[in-house]
Amino acid sequence: DRNAEFVVEGGDMPFFEDGKPSQYTQNCIEFCNNFEMERQRTLSFVQLLKDLDLFELKTANFTPQNPDGSAGQPQKIADYFGVSEEKLNKLPTEKLVELRDNGALGQIYAHLLSLVGWDRLVAVALGRASQTPQAANA
Numbered sequence: 001d002r003n004a005e006f007v008v009e010g011g012d013m014p015f016f017e018d019g020k021p022s023q024y025t026q027n028c029i030e031f032c033n034n035f036e037m038e039r040q041r042t043l044s045f046v047q048l049l050k051d052l053d054l055f056e057l058k059t060a061n062f063t064p065q066n067p068d069g070s071a072g073q074p075q076k077i078a079d080y081f082g083v084s085e086e087k088l089n090k091l092p093t094e095k096l097v098e099l100r101d102n103g104a105l106g107q108i109y110a111h112l113l114s115l116v117g118w119d120r121l122v123a124v125a126l127g128r129a130s131q132t133p134q135a136a137n138a
Contacts, residue, residue: 048104049083052091056084058115062122077122083111 001007013024021029049055059079064072088108091099099105 045104054083054087055081058082060118082115083108085112
């Protein structure tokens with residue numbers, strides 16, 4: 001986009017040097033290539049999970065704490081598709097070995113572990129959001 005304000009003659013980061021892509025441009029190209037490779041790996045991983053029918057609809061809830069310390073009314077945050085631990089455990093042993101050997105099993109367990117942190121993540125986000133207006137008024 002030649003009209004972009006950061007594209008100027010003699011800028012700090014030239015796109016080309018001596019008619020060849022500059023180191024900056026090469027780094028940008030490498031980043032884009034790596035991003036595309038990771039995108040393709042993600043698509044393949046998700047397709048593997050679909051093929052194994054491991055996804056199920058899940059709901060992310062958050063239970064706030066009342067001023068007296070008791071649990072408040074649970075609030076629905078989102079619906080999403082996640083790996084079903086029950087379906088994973090029902091896979092045949094040879095399929096689990098295959099997943100272990102191709103590295104997918106570790107990624108699946110990392111996903112399952114990350115699901116445990118929903119409540120804490122939402123609580124941190126809500127805590128930050130509630131502090132922002134107070135800081136602006138101070």
